[in-house]
Amino acid sequence: MKRIICISFFGIMAAMVIAPSAQSQTVLDGAWIKEHNKTKKVVQYPFIREADVMWSKRIWQDIDLREKMNLPLYYPMQESNGMKSLFDVIRDALLIEGSITAYSTGVTGQEDDFRTPLLVSDVKYILEKPDTTSTEDPDTGEMIEVIQVVKITGDQITRYRIKEDWFFDKQRSERYIRIIGIAPQKERIGNDGELTGAYETLFWLYFPECRYVFANWDSFNRFNDAERRSFDDLFQKRMFSSTIVKESNVYDRKLDDVYTGLDRLLKSEEIKEKLFIAEHDLWSY
Template sequence: MKKIIFSLVAVSCSLASFAQQENLSNSTKPIHAEEPPVDGYVAKSDIENRKVIPYAAIRQTDIAYSKRVWREIDLREKMNKAFASPKSRLIDIIIAAVMNGELTAYDPTPTENDPNGDSFKNILPADQVMARFGGDSVLVEEFNENNEVISSRYESRSFSGENVIKFRIKEDWIFDKQRSIFEPRIVGIAPLIVPQIPGADMGSSVTASSGEGQSANFDPFDPFAVQPEQRSQEVAQQDVPVATPTFDTGFVPSVDPTPAFWIYFPEARHILVNKEVVNRNNDATGLSYDDVFIKRMFASYIVKESNPEDLRIKDLLSDGVERLYESERIKKALMDYEQDLWSY
């Protein structure tokens, strides 16, 4: 009996040692494996094998209160640095999924059937997605010793998500009276880009330079400003060289970031659930991008709430600080609604 037990123990130990040799980091002798070795001592497979946990079902008759808000996530804030990490950048994940056909991009251009451009009505083809970020190819020209173009060709341009620093989120705050829960549910996500407008850097101010080297600025839109023609007639009577107006290019109009395309969040969850988020303090986070959005682990500010006039906060307030105050007021109003439902 003892021999049988000893033989079983010996066989189990040999099997355990054989199983450990599959991971080169735990091997005791050099092994030439056909597959690349594990980058570390443990292969992270929990994130790759995760499945989306569905939301609880809500009936329309159980919705006692609903409010739609639009908010923006600024990746320059400290709490949102993980979204812009080169190891796992959010925009790179979305672009790769769209180009591979795993996600559908929707056109944000307002149309008759979609006045705001965020109702997921018009599909944006995958070949036009890269055009929103400046095109997917660049013209490369070759010159000779005389600085003459001898040949030209198009080369594919590698996409860089460093220029995307903001995301817009559309979400619904719903109170389910059947479950007595007031919760937000994200509907869509859109990366924001600053559109390049040709000629937007041209200035509108004019500088008049005199023959003696002196310059005088005047505003062409000011009805009380002395115009160059009137100034030249006055100077001509005094035998002084006429001032020559030149345009100053210092004026640059500000263009607000706009959505490049919209992604339907329930569809994107199946992609984000298998993408790990980088943590500054701990590499073994076990959190995916789906967890970050569901658990609300990001900083944001509200830019619009549903209203009869369909106005944004910037349409009502021009000062940036006042807009932030209004954003916090809307957040507090949502929280106060939930607190006022209960009495003790």
């Protein structure tokens, strides 16, 4: 009798322990478990010797997320089906996981050489900046100052700037493009509350470090849901549209400093053509 009572007691206790965990489980949203990118390892770059680099050029480009080809970097606005926008991945890696480091753009907002790392508190201040506004007190009718936190959300990040090295390796007889840094940019808002068309760079990220985070998050594939590409795949395979805004030059000028409107776009295309010719001339047919 005592044995039956003991067995019943332990059975009841086990049921009490198992029941909450069973309630917390979620059903599988799909026909299979999607774990490929979650456990994916980064494919390392081949080692490059300085003596093997015959030709190189540093290029800065802008990725406009409003272009159709770049939409997988912009959507979804809210996490869905194991996918997040690129900015949400970056923000969580900076503020929650601490797996990547942000670097300051300097006093002028033009520094991009990763000299000044930012603390988590500094990044949080950039992304969740307090703002003071004046509002009318409903009881007294007087104007009072109210401090509210203005958070930068993924829908406000509509452009990324990337810094790249284009070079030719004579050891492998191949031209490489290495992304060195990536920076989210937000369009400035004027005093009238309207967008000004000018962008500010929030901070710079060292891309080789970001690859370990980007490789574990899916980006949308408009052609095949079964073939999930990670954000790292998207960048490594150059599956984005971009516009050249600067090439290394003796004056350290951007194209915006010299050209405007259509002339700037034509100059950007001219640089692209020059890069193509530089690679083409290295071969004989």
